[in-house]
Amino acid sequence: MTDQPSNESRRDVGPEREAGGEPNPEGMSRRSFLRTSAVFGTGLAALAAGLAPLLDVKNFPSLQQFMQKYYKEMTPEEMAVVLKRIENEVERQYGIRPHVRDLKPMDGVEFVYCLNLTRCIGCRKCVHACVAENNQSRSPEIQYIRVLQMENGSLDMEKAVHDYDPAKVPEKGHFYMPVQCQQCKNPPCVKVCPVHATWQEPDGITVIDYDWCIGCRYCEAACPYWARRFNFAKPSIPKDRINPEMDYLSNRPRSQGVMEKCHFCLQRTRAGRYPACVEVCPTGTRKFGNILDPNSEVSYILKTKKVFIQLKEELGTSPRFFYYFDV
Amino acid sequence: MKDSTKTSIVMYALAVVFLVLAGAFLSRGWGQTPALQPIPLVDSEFLKTATVRTSYAELVSSKADLSDFDCYGCHEKGKPPILRFDEKHNLIVPEEHKDIVMGHGRNNRNNLCTNCHDENNLELFQTRDGRELKFSESTELCGSCHGPTYRDWAAGAHGRTSGYWNREMGPITRKDCVSCHNPHSPKFPGRQPAPPPHTLRPLNKPAHEGEREGEHEGEHEGKHD
Amino acid sequence: MIRRIQTAVRNYCVFLGRCARIAFVGDWRYYAWMGVLTVISLLGLNAYCRQFADGLVVTGMCDQVSWGVYIANFTFLVGVAAAAVMMVIPVYIYDNEELHDLVIFGELLAVAAIIMCLAFVTVDLGRPDRFWHLIPGIGQLNFPASMLSWDVIVLNGYLLLNVYICGYLLICRYQNKKPAVWFYIPFVFIAIVWAVSIHTVTAFLYVGLGGRPFWNQAIIGPRFLASAFTAGPALIILALQVIRSVTQYHISDKALLTLRGIVQVSMIINVFLLMCEVFTEFYAGGLHIASSKYLYLGLHGYHALVPWIWTAITFNLTAMVLLVLPVSRSLKWLNLTCVLCITGIWIEKGMGLVIPGFIPTPLGQIVEYSPSINETLVCFGIWAFGLLCYTVFLRMSVPILQGELSMANERRGTVPR
Numbered sequence: 001m002t003d004q005p006s007n008e009s010r011r012d013v014g015p016e017r018e019a020g021g022e023p024n025p026e027g028m029s030r031r032s033f034l035r036t037s038a039v040f041g042t043g044l045a046a047l048a049a050g051l052a053p054l055l056d057v058k059n060f061p062s063l064q065q066f067m068q069k070y071y072k073e074m075t076p077e078e079m080a081v082v083l084k085r086i087e088n089e090v091e092r093q094y095g096i097r098p099h100v101r102d103l104k105p106m107d108g109v110e111f112v113y114c115l116n117l118t119r120c121i122g123c124r125k126c127v128h129a130c131v132a133e134n135n136q137s138r139s140p141e142i143q144y145i146r147v148l149q150m151e152n153g154s155l156d157m158e159k160a161v162h163d164y165d166p167a168k169v170p171e172k173g174h175f176y177m178p179v180q181c182q183q184c185k186n187p188p189c190v191k192v193c194p195v196h197a198t199w200q201e202p203d204g205i206t207v208i209d210y211d212w213c214i215g216c217r218y219c220e221a222a223c224p225y226w227a228r229r230f231n232f233a234k235p236s237i238p239k240d241r242i243n244p245e246m247d248y249l250s251n252r253p254r255s256q257g258v259m260e261k262c263h264f265c266l267q268r269t270r271a272g273r274y275p276a277c278v279e280v281c282p283t284g285t286r287k288f289g290n291i292l293d294p295n296s297e298v299s300y301i302l303k304t305k306k307v308f309i310q311l312k313e314e315l316g317t318s319p320r321f322f323y324y325f326d327v
Numbered sequence: 328m329k330d331s332t333k334t335s336i337v338m339y340a341l342a343v344v345f346l347v348l349a350g351a352f353l354s355r356g357w358g359q360t361p362a363l364q365p366i367p368l369v370d371s372e373f374l375k376t377a378t379v380r381t382s383y384a385e386l387v388s389s390k391a392d393l394s395d396f397d398c399y400g401c402h403e404k405g406k407p408p409i410l411r412f413d414e415k416h417n418l419i420v421p422e423e424h425k426d427i428v429m430g431h432g433r434n435n436r437n438n439l440c441t442n443c444h445d446e447n448n449l450e451l452f453q454t455r456d457g458r459e460l461k462f463s464e465s466t467e468l469c470g471s472c473h474g475p476t477y478r479d480w481a482a483g484a485h486g487r488t489s490g491y492w493n494r495e496m497g498p499i500t501r502k503d504c505v506s507c508h509n510p511h512s513p514k515f516p517g518r519q520p521a522p523p524p525h526t527l528r529p530l531n532k533p534a535h536e537g538e539r540e541g542e543h544e545g546e547h548e549g550k551h552d
Numbered sequence: 553m554i555r556r557i558q559t560a561v562r563n564y565c566v567f568l569g570r571c572a573r574i575a576f577v578g579d580w581r582y583y584a585w586m587g588v589l590t591v592i593s594l595l596g597l598n599a600y601c602r603q604f605a606d607g608l609v610v611t612g613m614c615d616q617v618s619w620g621v622y623i624a625n626f627t628f629l630v631g632v633a634a635a636a637v638m639m640v641i642p643v644y645i646y647d648n649e650e651l652h653d654l655v656i657f658g659e660l661l662a663v664a665a666i667i668m669c670l671a672f673v674t675v676d677l678g679r680p681d682r683f684w685h686l687i688p689g690i691g692q693l694n695f696p697a698s699m700l701s702w703d704v705i706v707l708n709g710y711l712l713l714n715v716y717i718c719g720y721l722l723i724c725r726y727q728n729k730k731p732a733v734w735f736y737i738p739f740v741f742i743a744i745v746w747a748v749s750i751h752t753v754t755a756f757l758y759v760g761l762g763g764r765p766f767w768n769q770a771i772i773g774p775r776f777l778a779s780a781f782t783a784g785p786a787l788i789i790l791a792l793q794v795i796r797s798v799t800q801y802h803i804s805d806k807a808l809l810t811l812r813g814i815v816q817v818s819m820i821i822n823v824f825l826l827m828c829e830v831f832t833e834f835y836a837g838g839l840h841i842a843s844s845k846y847l848y849l850g851l852h853g854y855h856a857l858v859p860w861i862w863t864a865i866t867f868n869l870t871a872m873v874l875l876v877l878p879v880s881r882s883l884k885w886l887n888l889t890c891v892l893c894i895t896g897i898w899i900e901k902g903m904g905l906v907i908p909g910f911i912p913t914p915l916g917q918i919v920e921y922s923p924s925i926n927e928t929l930v931c932f933g934i935w936a937f938g939l940l941c942y943t944v945f946l947r948m949s950v951p952i953l954q955g956e957l958s959m960a961n962e963r964r965g966t967v968p969r
Contacts, residue, residue: 031331035338042345043590049349050598056605061681070685070692106493116484124521128369129376139366140609141525146915157916158842158852162524168517179915188763194700195685196692212692214685215608215678217618218700224763226914230618230678232527233360233609238368256607257678272496274489280376282507283515284486296492297483304484312914315762326479333580341587348591352598357925360606526919527614533853 058234059255070196071209071249079248082211086252090244093253094237098244100252103270105203111264111320112204112291114301115178117309118326119285122147122169122176126277126286130180133243133265133276134251137235144229144262145180145277155309180277181206181227181262182311182319189219189228198259204320205264207249215257224312225319228261264288291320366525373521376489382503384463396462398449407446410439430512443468443510469504480504566962567726571948574957578947581798589940596933599926600675608678611927616919617910621931622676624902626669628783629938630754631776631901633665633710635784637747640740642810653953654807656721657795658788659714659743660945666711668938675930699760702753710750713743718949726952727959751776758909766843766909771832775825776901781818783897785811786890791942793883799950805883812886815893816875822897823872826865846918847908854911856920861904867896 064085069078083100090098127145136142148160152173160177170176187206190199197213200206220228234256246252247267254260265275269288278286289296301324302308309323386393394400401423402408411419418438420427431437440446445453452460454471470477479485483499486507491497504510578586603610613620639658674680685691686704695701717739724731755776758767789811796803833844845851850858871892874880880889912918923931951957 031335035335035342038342039338039345039587042342042349046345046349046352046591046594047597049352050594051601052352052355053598053601053605056602058605066681114484121515121518122520123373123518124523125373127524128373128521131369132374138368139363140527141366143524146524148915156839157914158839158912160916162915162917163530165520165523167519169520170517188761192698192700192760194694194698194704195682196694197685212682212685213679214682216673216676216700217678218698218757220615220618221909222761222763224914226615226917229615231607232611232614233363233607236363241368255679259678269492272491272493274492279489280374281487282379282518284488284507287484287488289492297488300482301484304482312763317762326475330579334583337580337583337587341583341590344587344591348594352594360602360610363609526616527609528612528616528919528921531920 065211068211070212072199083248086246086248090242090246090253094239094242096239096242096244098242098246098252100246100248101267102248103266105201105205106270108292109290110204110292111183111269112289112298112302113183113264113321114287114298115321115323116285116287116326117175117177117323119283120147120170120176120178121283121285122149122164122171122174123282125280125282126178129276129280130262130265132241133268134263135235135237135243135246135253136260137231137233137254138238139236140231140233142229142231142235142260144227144260145178146226147176147178149174150177177323178277179225179227179311180321181223182225182317182321183262183264185318185320186316188222188224188315188317192218192222194218203270205266205269206261207263207266208259208261209249210252210254210258210260213258215259217259219259224315224317228259230259231256364525367522369521378487378502378506380506380509382463382506383465384503385506387463396450402449405447408440408449410441427511430514431510465505465510466503469508469510563727563959564723567723567959570957570962571952574951575944575947582943582947586940586943589936589943592936593933593940596930596936599929599933602926603675603930604680610924612922612924613927614919614921616913616917617907617921619676619906619910620921621902621923621927622672624906625931625934626672626676627754627776627905628898628902629665629669629672630707630751631780631897632784632787633662633669634747634751634777635780635782636662636665636788637714637743638781638785638814639788639811640744654788654792654803656718656949656953657792657946659718660949661788661791661942662747663711663714663718664938664942664945666707666714667941668934669707670711671934671937672931675934699753699757703750703757706746706750706753710743710746713739713746717743718945722949722952725955726957748777751780758905763914764843764909765840767905769829769832771825771829772905775822775829778818778822778825779897779901782815782822783894783901785814785818786893789815789890790887790894793887795946795950799946799954801950801954808883808886809881812875812880815890819868819872819875819893823868826868826900842912843908846911847904851912852918854918854920856922857903857907860899864896864899864904867892868900871896 068082074082079102083102086100087098090096090100124147127143127147130136130144131138131142134144136144146162148157148162149164149171150157151159152175164171183200183204183206185204187200190206193199194216195212195214198206198208198219215230217230220230231254235254237253242253243251245267247270250263250266265273265277269275274288278288287297287301289298291298291302293299302322305324305326307325310319310321311323313319381389381391383393383396408421411421413419417435418429418440420429429435429438441453443452445451445459448459450462452462452465452468454460454468456471458467458471460468466477466480470480476485480501483501486504487502488499490500492499504513508515611620611622636658639655674683677683686693686701688695688705693701693704695705717736720736721731752773755773758764759769759772762768789808792803792808792811795801830844830848833841842851846854847857847861849855871889874885874889874892880886907921911920948957
């Protein structure tokens with residue numbers, strides 16, 4: 001496709017270049033050298049100055065943190081080292097020595113949550129009990145539970161109000177529906193995570209390895225219940241409200257740039273206790289337990305109540321969260 | 328103009344621009360992260376797990392002052408108290424018990440002391456089917472009328488459950504009816520909700536939100552501190 | 553045998569060295585262009601450093617709208633990368649000799665576009681320092697369940713494929729050797745299929761999410777391809793004219809008009825698919841069309857994207873009409889049409905696809921999105937860097953194709969700088 005020879009020789013391009021546009025191997029003239037080094041020098045200065053904000057990086061990961069293994073591949077000894085590191089870090093940052101564990105799921109346990117929509121009054125105590133128990137960031141605000149003020153007779157979420165703030169709840173003509181991670185049996189978030197940072201444990205809880213998550217937020221896009229939260233900034237937790245009873249997969253302080261969500265308070269539930277939201281609910285709306293135990297209250301509810309709602313059932317996620325009414 | 332002169336001009340101009348850029352970067356004149364809105368911490372009232380009331384059984388076990396329950400400190404034994412009604416047949420609560428507001432059931436249909444209290448022995452309850460119950464057995468009294476709710480309560484589905492879901496690892500805590508419900512006016516009064524959530528980005532609510540009714544315009548600054 | 557390998561390696565190093573040197577040499581227009589691009593890239597780099605330090609709070613994203621312009625640009629550019637290989641089809645399948653060399657320009661555009669895609673995805677990550685978690689074998693790549701894992705594999709594979717094909721063809725031309733058929737023709741055909749796959753996999757990222765009814769539709773895949781094959785060749789038409797005017801490389805109008813044909817058909821299909829989508833959503837209605845209502849009409853008083861999408865539709869329809877009429881055979885009108893195509897499809901596929909998927913949220917909340925200054929600077933920076941790469945690629949390849957940079961005029965005994 002090349003036809004006539006280049007026209008460049010007709011233009012005075014200076015002694016330092018030839019017809020092909022290549023630099024003259026005999027060397028550049030002083031003029032050319034001066035201007036080239038001027039550009040290069042100032043360019044490098046601009047590059048170095050441009051990188052200046054990196055000096056503000058707090059908590060740059062150490063080599064040990066960078067190379068930390070995936071949760072499921074760590075031996076108990078490696079996990080002990082990691083838990084120690086976390087305890088040291090929390091003590092350094094917040095001034096209190098936490099107790100960080102790695103509780104394993106119990107055999108013969110599958111957690112299920114039942115929520116009585118006749119009883120919820122929308123007081124949002126569950127939201128804040130969860131925030132306190134699980135060391136969530138106060139600013140930017142992260143709350144795992146979102147209470148929706150719905151209109152009587154309809155589950156249309158477009159009509160839901162998120163920021164209701166009347167003098168007294170409940171308001172007439174409305175019912176209240178708190179939504180949090182539904183710990184689906186067929187979780188879309190687990191399917192889409194590119195690095196297996198989130199997975200479902202045998203007791204039904206979908207967990208996140210905060211040290212493995214790369215922060216792509218694909219799971220947040222995939223969740224049909226808007227249950228997952230991202231740390232857009234470094235979480236800010238007030239020192240006097242830290243909960244020192246922590247677990248690796250649940251409520252230890254997270255870093256900037258990773259996902260988090262409701263994990264059924266596994267630091268409590270895997271030790272046999274109720275989650276914080278169940279404990280604080282003033283009307284007894286929230287019921288939690290082991291569905292594989294026929295004597296649990298959740299088994300009773302699922303056996304005796306007539307009307308159940310699994311949110312967005314048609315999507316096939318099989319949530320472990322059952323909303324019901326007293327009939 | 329010779330090409331090489333034009334090149335020189337361009338390159339020196341570029342060097343100046345780079346220098347200015349370096350200075351601009353170091354001076355951090357733009358792109359600074361805006362300070363996050365200060366969100367006040369939630370009032371610790373909202374974090375408390377205690378019930379609003381204390382049942383008689385809890386008072387006994389915590390060895391609290393039971394003088395309120397000493398009926399025959401004022402009443403005479405063997406003399407049933409006299410109930411007075413107004414012209415609409417509504418019960419008039421006597422002055423000594425003015426802290427009791429009667430509101431048990433709609434349309435005042437249960438506003439009669441002797442529906443629950445035994446007028447011959449004020450320290451006992453009486454059920455419709457003739458059982459006599461102590462003050463610490465008030466839950467049985469409620470259950471004698473509220474069957475389905477009592478059944479749910481017994482299974483753990485009504486009312487609060489706290490403590491351990493795994494009974495092998497620890498005890499579950501159940502509450503009596505009167506720990507939450509005022510027996511004379513059992514329907515819960517409304518309460519102030521905890522503050523609404525704060526979004527990271529401004530909501531910029533439009534002036535007219537179309538189909539949504541009952542919503543306040545503009546962003547809530549919150550009535551809570 | 554060893555001597556042959558040694559010579560081959562030495563020759564390759566000399567070739568690379570000369571290519572690298574020539575990238576820094578040009579006339580005043582070249583320096584001005586590269587200078588501007590460098591300045592914008594540095595602005596973008598600085599903005600990204602701020603984001604790396606302070607977190608993604610410096611962008612306009614939030615939990616309600618968790619993907620923004622970064623992923624919008626990524627989606628658009630994957631389409632450009634896929635379509636750049638479209639030129640391959642007329643050349644290799646229809647044996648169009650005219651376009652032979654132009655294939656290299658198309659594939660170099662694909663390489664630059666993929667570099668930009670990878671950059672956009674990296675700046676979108678919350679923890680880019682954990683990129684190694686994505687490497688299969690070392691990390692925990694969730695293949696085949698996660699479509700993002702497929703995307704990682706196909707995009708990097710496509711990059712390697714194109715770099716290999718262009719590199720091989722260029723070094724053969726440099727050494728004045730006829731390229732061996734088996735070393736590149738099979739890869740070219742693989743690249744054609746792979747190009748379709750990279751864009752389909754990117755479409756499936758969105759389609760596979762059942763919780764977002766705006767995306768969970770079969771038409772998204774075909775729409776992606778149709779819009780990619782409109783915007784990609786349109787970009788190439790413009791790029792080729794630039795090459796034609798700043799270098800002495802001869803590009804015939806016939807080549808441009810062949811590309812116009814591709815853009816014409818693709819745009820018609822694109823508009824048809826848009827009509828299919830609009831009908832499907834609005835004829836039956838229902839709760840699941842909330843996002844479409846937000847995009848085209850506004851929802852509950854929120855209407856930030858409505859002027860954008862209608863501008864895009866106007867551009868696309870105008871472009872389609874112009875493409876169908878013979879007036880777009882004239883370069884002036886063709887260039888205008890290409891600009892309309894590129895802009896219209898950038899809006900439609902970028903902001904018009906990614907953002908409405910998040911509004912309203914699955915719980916019915918509406919929080920609108922607009923990119924922050926920092927975010928915008930990073931985007932401009934990456935685009936400038938991509939153009940920088942593409943200019944460098946052209947600066948190296950055009951002299952090779954013209955025969956000005958060839959083994960024959962290597963200076964013996966020169967110390968490569």
